[in-house]
Amino acid sequence: MSFYVTLHCRVNDTPLKSSLGSEHSILRRQEKLQAEFAMSSRPPALRKFQVGWICALAIEVAAAKEMLDVNFGILSKQDSLDTNAYILGRIGEHHIVIASLPEGQYGTTSATTVAVNMMRTFSGSIRIGLMVGTGGGIPSVSHDIPLGDVVVGCPDGTCGGIIQYDLGKAVAGGKYHQTGSLNSPPRSLLNAVIHMKATEYTDYLSYNGYVQKAIKRNSKTRQTFSRPDPRNDRLFEVDYEHPPNATTCDNCLPEEEKARNTRREATPQVHYGIIASGNTVIKHGATRGALYRETGALCFEMETAGLIMDFPCIVIRGICDYADSHKNKNWQGYASLVAAAYPKELLSYIPVGQVSQEKVLRDVCSEIVHEIKDVNKSLEKAYLQHERHHNEQRRTALTKEQQECHQAFKTSTYE
Secondary structure, three states: OHHHHHHHHHHHOOOHHHHHHHHHHHHHHHHHHHHHHHHHHOOOOHHHOOEEEEEOOHHHHHHHHHOOOEEEEEOOOOOOOOOOOEEEEEEOOEEEEEEEOOOOOOOHHHHHHHHHHHHHHHOOOOOEEEEEEEEEEOOOOOOOOOOOOEEEEOOEOOEOOEEEOOOOEEOHHHOEEOOOOOOOOOHHHHHHHHHHHHHHOOOOOOHHHHHHHHHOOOHHHHHHHOOOOHHHOOOEOOOOOOOOOOOOOOOOOHHHEOOOOOOOOOOOOEEEEOEEEOOOOOOOHHHHHHHHHHHOOOEEEOOHHHOOOOOOEEEEEEEEEOOOOOOOOOOHHHHHHHHHHHHHHHHOOOOHHHHHOOOOHHHHHHHHHHHHHHHHHHHHHHHHHHHHHHHHHHHHHHHHHHHHHHHHHHOOOOO
């Protein structure tokens, strides 16, 4: 309305003899601008959406929405078997699909269901994925990870960046032994990580600016996403349990806190390495320490292990607790926002054309299906060979017994 009034005033300022022509010209310009605005806010065809962004919690979805340059809103039409709810948007030149786990459902199976549903509607377009949200940090001497920092799952040694900590097996001495490995993130995302890490050596990264802009947007975002008082970031000794029935750590003993170095800047830092994923909630300091010693993981989460085999993605976690009995939700909003800000900057290092070179989700899943079929064929072949060998042994044994029986009859007094 204000735009129209401004145009109307300019028309009234023109000479009377040319006012009619000018008014028509201005109205045409107004209609053109309105049409351009409508086109810019209208989502493009589904085939344009190449990036899938999956969250577990509503607050993580809210943080993801804050990072969109353009929010196209909720997808109104999708595959009839797809039960996901989607938010469409754009970051830079990349078109994004945001989906979340259903309310109250967590774990690797739920994440897999979301990815499978996404494949139904966007099977011909999604090429790379982002699994973004919060996680439980595992501070160590080599990685002092305070609340509000970010952990990015990246290959480390023989590990692709994600291990499923409840899929391994216990060996002698109660130690953890990993029984399998999960896929690494797509090459385009790993290349972007390298460029982003290189930039950090000489320049300040932009993601903290995205965080501050989102926090200051209005009173609700300040309330939801503001950084808590650093004095509430308390890391306790692994064997010190939270007092029973206590809702806060106000009465937890200060002498049980671990001494840590104070940072000069409050800017969140990014750590790269292994992320431990599973269906079991970790709320025990000693268990956290034991799993770190066996896996070298930097944080825990509960979705990705069921996702990354079928959904080529990178995992990004904002640290909101220490996976011990003292965990609470005080840092959940800020950690969600910090985690969402990282991929916004990461995508700026990836040309759209490079994403287009990645395989579409449909083809990746088809390859996995073929691999599973090949494995099943191999298992079936091995089973048949085993059965054949077993039957031959039985026939051989039976023939030997018959020969012995026949020999016994030959040497008997009956004959």
